[in-house]
Structures are given as C-alpha cells and as structure tokens.
Amino acid sequence: MRFTPGPTTVPPAVREAMAEEQPNPNVETAFAQRYDETCEKLATVYETSHDVVVLGGEGILGLEAAITSLVAPGDRVLCVSNGIYGDGFADFVDAADGDAELVSAPYDEGYDLEAVEAALEDAASAGEPFKVATLVHCETPTGTLNDMGPVLDLLDEHDVLSVVDAVSSLGGTPVPTDRIDVCLGASQKCFSAPPGLTTAAISDRAWEAMAEREPSSLYTNFLPWRDVSDGFPYTHLPANVAALDAALDLALEDGLEATFDRHAKAAERCRERGEELGLDRYPDPERSSPTVTAFHLPGDAKRVQQRVADETDIVLATGLGELEDDILRLGHMGYNAEVEKVDRAMDAVEAVLE
Template sequence: MQFTPGPTAVPPSVREAMAEVQPNPDVDPAFADRYEDLCEKLADVYETTRDVVVLGGEGILGLEAAIASLVAPGDRVLCVSNGLYGDGFADFVESYDGTAELVSAPYDEGYDLEAIETTLEDAADAGEPFELATLVHCETPTGALNEMGPVLDLLEEHDVLSVVDAVSSLGGTPVPTDRIDVCLGASQKCFSAPPGLTTAAISDRAWDRMEERDPASLYTNFLPWRDVSDGFPYTHLSANVAALDAALDRLLEEGLESVFERHANAAERCRERGAELGLESYPDPERSSPTVTAFHLPGEAKEVQQRVADEEDVVLATGLGDLEDDILRIGHMGFNADVEKVDRAMDAVEAVLD
C-alpha cells in the first residue's frame, strides 16, 4: 500500500474513467464541454468565482508558469519561505531574469512576519517596490501548513501580487483563494487523480499583468488559457482530464466540509499513533498540515522507510534535500485520508520500530 504525500493512491472509479475511450481534445466539441465542466467543478473546490484553468503538466509546471507569466526581466519578487519549495520559487524567478529577494525562516518555524513587513517597507521607501510575492501553503517536504492571512494582509497593503503554491493543501483543507492572485493546485495530491495536470485560479489583476507582459513562452504560460473558446493552445491530456473530472465528482459528492473533516481526523490519528511510539512531529502538530505528517527520525528515516517497504509492503516517503534522512513522511491526503488506512500505515511503522 502507498501512503506518500503525492502522488496519492487513485481510487478505482478514477482509474476506470481514465481507461475509457476519450474524445479528441483538438477537434471534438465533447472534450471542450468536459473541460468547461471540469473548470466549473474546480472553481467549487477552490471556493471561488474567479477564472480557473487546467494545463497539461504536473504540479511544478504551475509554479514555473506563474513566474514565466508574471515576471519580466528586472522585476523584483519577494519569495517568502520556510521550506524547500519556498526556496525553489527564487530559482524560478532568477531563471526568468527577475530579481528574487528571499525572506527565509527555519524549516520548522512559521513565516517571519516582522522580516516580511520590514522588507516590504524598505523596498517601498527606496522606490523599488516588489511586483510579486510567492508563498507556499503546505510545504510538503516538512508537512508544515503556513498561515496565509497575515502575509496576505501585508501584500494587499503594499499592492503586491501574490502567487501561492497550494498543490498539497487544495482539496484537503481550506485555502483563501479569493485573496490570492494565482492559486496553484495539481491533480496528484488531495484530488487523488494521476499526476499530469496543473490547476490555477487566477485573479483579474493577474490576468491584466500577463496581458501587459505578453509572455513569450507557450507551454509555461497561463495567458493562452484565458479564453479557449476557439481551441486549446496545445493538445490537452484527455485521459488525465477524464480522471480528474471523476476525482472531483467524488470530492464534491462528499462535500467539502466532510472532506476537510476527514483529513483532519486522519491527521490527528496519525500523530496520536506517532506519539504513542515516541515519534516527534516535525514541525510541531499545531503547525502541521492535515494532509501529511512528518516525523523527526534524525539519521534513521531512510532505513525505516526501506524496512517498512520490504517487511510490511507499505510505501512511505522521507524528507527532501538536507532532511532526506531525518524525516519520515506519511501522506494522508485524498483517497488515503482515512483513519483505518492511517492505522494500517502506522501499524507497519510500529512493527519495524519494535
């Protein structure tokens, strides 16, 4: 069994939808109708009336496309970070000839609001304001869920566009989409569809910024997706669209409040079981996401992961980067956000630790 924080286990009904004969995405009106319906369902999950688009490419495409679409050479971008993906936004900015200013906090702590406010004020006083700011809602490599409200307050005060990576939280916990200019999601996390699609809810002022920029790229560019009434920018992934459509049907049929509660219950159970085994959460449970739990096993995570796979036939994840051998991660998102399934995963961990 697989309990990774993405790609997640895919339920049978979603696999069946993907295996059906698909309409031709280039010429068949049935595909255009399905795409339109899909975007409407996604808007319900995002809890927004803003434009929602779906691009062919896994979640990282959305992060890069947001930067490629919004950042012109020389633009100043505030990259707020307390994790690997927050740091990674700065790399994207630099690759598109923007100037990234990284305001970092330790990976096991929340955002440094005082440093963010000071950086914004200093930039305004110097006459060099930021065009854009990037944030990560759920830092999947550490299981941290960042509080968006206070940072978004500061960005609104300074009239700075916001891009938020909500790939690992969307569909598992509330996301303040209507306060975010580009809110990014993906098919392979809480939706429990196969990897291959990027989703984005985009504000009018973000669209306006893209129109002003007129980005040169085709694939890493949201702008061609603003109006697809005359056709799609490139051949879409029809089978993946069918799978995501079926996955969203499952989620919406259950109801968002029930889905969020199910994720919260699964997370609570996972951490209770971990505490019984003497495992320390990373970060502390109050800052941990309802979609993934990270346990701190310094120098032992990779060995425990391998033994759980070999001896118990359960696939877990470790940390990334410098924390690869220090963090063991259990994904309880989407189809696996279930207390009984969490118990199966933690039974496997307990057997190995014993």
Template sequence: MKFTPGPTTIPPAVRDAMAEPQPNPNIDPAFAERYDAVCRKLETVYDTSHDVVVPGGEGILGLESAIASLIEPGDRVLCISNGLYGDGFADFVDSYDGQAELVSAPYDEGYDLGAIETTLEDADAAGEPFTVATMVHCETPTGTLNDMGPVLDLLEEHDVLSVVDAVSSLGGTPVPTDRIDVCLGASQKCFSAPSGLTTAAVSDRAWEQMAARDPSSRYTNLLLWRDVSDGFPYTHLTANVSALDAALDLVLEEGLEAVYDRHEEAAARCRARGDALGLELYPDPERASPTVTAFHLPGEATRVQQQVADEAGIVLATGLGELADDILRLGHMGYNADTEKVDRAMDAVEAALE
C-alpha cells in the same frame, strides 16, 4: 499500499474514467464541454469567484508558469519561505531574469512576519517595489501548513500580486483563494487523480498583469488559457482530464466539509499513534498540515522507510534535501485520508521501530 504525500493512490472510479475511450481534444466538442465542467467543479473546490484553468503538465508547471506569466526581466519578486519549495520559487525567478529576494525562516518555524514587513517597506521607500510575492501553503517536505492570512494582509497593503503553491493542501483543507492572485494546485495530491495536470485560480488583477507582459515562453504562458473557446494552446491530456473530472465528482459528492473533516481525523489518528510510539512531529503541532505528517527521526528515516516497504509492502516517504534521512512522511491525503489506512501504515512503522 502507497501512503506517500503524492502522487496518491487512485480510486477505482478514477482509474475507470481514465481507461474510457477519449474524445479528440482538438476537434471534438465533447472534450471542450468536459474541460469546462472540470473548471466549474474546481471553482467550487477552490471556493472562488476567480477564473480557474487546467493546463496539461505536472504541478511544477504551474509554479513556473505563474512566474513566467507575471514577470519580465528586472522585475522584483519577494520569495517568502520556510521550506524547500518556498526556496525553489527563487530559482524560477532567476531563470526568467527577475530579481528574487528571499525572506527565509527556519524550516521548523512559521514565516518571519517582521522581516517580510520590513522588506516590503524598504522596497517601497527605495522606489523599487515588488511586482510579485510567492509562498507555499503546505510545505510537503516538512508537513507544515502556513498561515496565509497575515502575509496576504501585508501584500495587499503594499499592492503586491500573490502567487501561492497550494498543491498539497487544495482539496484537503480550506485555502483562502479569493485573496490570492494565482493559486496553484495539481491533480495528483488531495484529488487522488493521476499526475499530469496543473490547476490555477487566477484573479482579474493577475490576468491584467499577464496581458501587459511580453512572455518569453508559450508553454508556460497562462494567459493563453484564459479563453479556450477557439481551441486549446496545445493538445490536451484527454485521459487525465477525464480522470480529474471523476475525482472531483467524488469530492463534491462527499461534500467539502466532510472531506476536510476526514483529513483532520486521519491526521489526528496518525499523530496519536506516533505520540504513543514516542515520535515527535517535525513542525510545531499547531502548524502541522492535515494532509501529511512528518515525524522527526534523525538519521533513521531511510532505514524505517525501507523496512516498512520490505516487511509490509507499504511505501512511505522521507524528507528532502538535507532532511532526507531525518524525516519520515506519511501522506494521509485524498483517497488515503482514511483512519483504517493510517492504522495499517502506523502498525508497519511500529514494527520497524521495534
């Protein structure tokens, strides 16, 4: 059993949809109709009035495309971070010759709102305002769910466009999409579809910014996806779109509130089992994501991961970067947000710890 925080296990109905004969995405109207249906379903999942587009490419494509589409060389970007992916936004900014300013908090703490506010005020006072700000809703490597509201308040006050990586939260917990200018998701996390598709909800203000820019790349230019009535920017991934369509049907048939409740129940079961074993969460429990649990096992995570795989055939994840051997992660998201699967995974963890 694969119990990782993405890519997640794919339900049979989604696998079946991917295996069906696929229309030609360049000339067959049936594919355009399916793509449009997927975008409409995603609008419901995002709970947004913004446009939703689905480029072909793994979720990281969305993060890079948001930067490539919104900034030009010299533009200032505020990268707000308390995790590995938050830090990584600065690398994308650098690669497109923007000026990244990183406002960091420790990985086991929430955003530093005071530092964010001061940085925004200082930038405006100096006549060097930020064009864009980036942040991450769910920092998957540490199982942290960040509170977007207070930061979005500050960005709106200072008229800064917001880009949010919601790859590991979208479809598993509510996301304040209509307050975000570019809200990014992906197929392989809470949707439990195969990896290979980016999703993006884009505000009118963000589209206007993109239209005023001179993009340096075609593949990472989100603006090309705003209107695909005359054809797609490149040959789309037909089987992946079909699979995502089926995955979204499962979500919508269950109902978003029921899906969110299922994720909360799975997370609660996982953490109760961990607490009974004396395991500590890495983030503060109030900031722990309902889609992934990160247990703090300093120096032991890799051993436990390997033993669980060898003895129970269950694949778990460890931390990333400097925390690679200190965090054990269980991905109760999408198809795996199931208390019976949580118990099976935690039984294996218990046996490994003993």
C-alpha cells in the same frame, strides 16, 4: 498501499475513467464540455469566484508558468519561505531574469513576518517596489501548513500580486483562494488523480498583469488559457482530464466540509499513533498540515522507510534535501484520508520500530 504525500493512490473509479476511450481534444466538443465541467468543479474545491484553468503538465509547470507569465526581466519578486519549495520559487524568478529577494525562516518555524514587512517597506522607500510575492501553503517535505493570512495582509497593503503554491493542501483543507492572485494546484495530491495536470485559480488583476507582461514563453504561460472558447493553446491530455473529473466527483460526493473533516480526522489519528510510539513531529503541532504528517527520526528515516517497504506493501516517504534521513512522512490525503488506512500504515511503522 502507497501512503506518500503525492503522488497518492488512485482509486478504481478514477482509473476506470482514465481507461475509457477519450474524445479528440482538438476537434470534438465533448472534450471542451468536459474541460468546462472540470473547471467548474475545481472552482467549488478552490471555493473561489476567480477563473480556473487546467494545463497539461505536472504541478511544477504551474509554479514556473506563474512566474513566467507575471515576471518580466528586472521585476522584483519577494519569495517568502520556510521550506524547500518556498526557496525554490527564487530559482524560477532567476530563470525569468527577475530580481528575487528571499525572506527565509527556519524550516521548523513559521514565516518571519517582521522580515517580510521590513523587505516590503524598504523596497517601497527605495522606489523599487515588489511586483509579485510567492508563498507555499503546505510545505510537503516538512508537513508544514503555513498561516498565510498575515503575509497576504501585508501584500495587500503594498499592492503586490500573490502567487501561492497550494499543491498539497488544495482539496484537503481550506485555502483562502479569493485573497490570492494565482493559486496553484495539481492533480496528484489531495485529488488522488494521476500526475500530469496543473490547476490554477487566477484573479482579474493577475490576468491584466499577464496581458501587460506579454510573456515570452508559449508553453509555460497562463495567458493563452484565459479564453479557450475557440480551442486550446496546445493538445490537451483528455485521459488525465477525465481522471481528474472523476476524482473531483469523489471528492465532492460528500460535500467539501465533509472532505476537510475526513482529512482532519485522518491526521489526528496518525498523530495519536505517533505519540503512542514516542515519535516527535516536525514541525511543532500548531503548524502540522492535515494532509501530511512528518515525524522526526534523526538519522533513521530512510532505514524505517526501507524496512516498511520490504516487510509490507506500504510505501512511505522521507524528507528532502538535508532532511532526507531525518523525516519520515505519511500522506493521509485524498483517497488515503481515512482512519482505517492510517492505522494500517502506522501498524507497519510500529512493527519496524519495535
């Protein structure tokens, strides 16, 4: 059993949908119809009235495409961060020849709102306002779910476009999509479809900014996807779209609230079991995501991960970067957001720790 925070285990119905013979995405209307239906289902999950698009490419494509589509050389971008992926947005800005300013907080803390507000006010006072700001809803490497509301309030006050990485939260917990200009997701996390697709909900003002920008990239570019009535910008991935469509059917089968509740109960059970074993969470409980739990095992995470893999059929994840050997992560998202599966994974962890 793969109990990682993405890619997640793909359920049988999704694998079967992917294995079917697929229509030619360039010439057969059956694919265009499925694409439209998939986008409609995604809009339900996003809980948004914004346009929703699906691109062929793993979720990182969305992060880079959002920057490439909005940021011209010299444009100022505020990267609000308390994790690896938040920091990484600055790299995309640099690659686009934008001017990134990183406002970073410690990885085990929330956003530094005072620093964010000061950066916005200083930029406005200097006559060099930020065009775009980036945030990460769920920092998967540390299991952190960020409260984006206060930052989004500040961005609204300063008329700054918002780009949010919601890759590992979308479909597992509510996301304030209609307050976000570009809200990014991917197929392989809470949807439990195979890796290979980027999803995005895009506001009207973001589309307008993209049109003014006239992005130089052809592939890492959302603008050609605004209207696909005359065809897609490039050959899409029909098997992946079929898989995502089937996965969305499963996610929406019981209703969105029931899906969120299932994730919350799985997370609660995982943390109860961790407390029984004396495991500390990273970060503190108030910021723990309902889609992934990170236990703090300083210097021991990789050993526990390897022993669980060697002694059972269960695959877990560790942290990233400097925290690689300090954090053990369990991804109770999508198909794995079930108490029974959490118990099975935690039984394996308990056996190793004992």
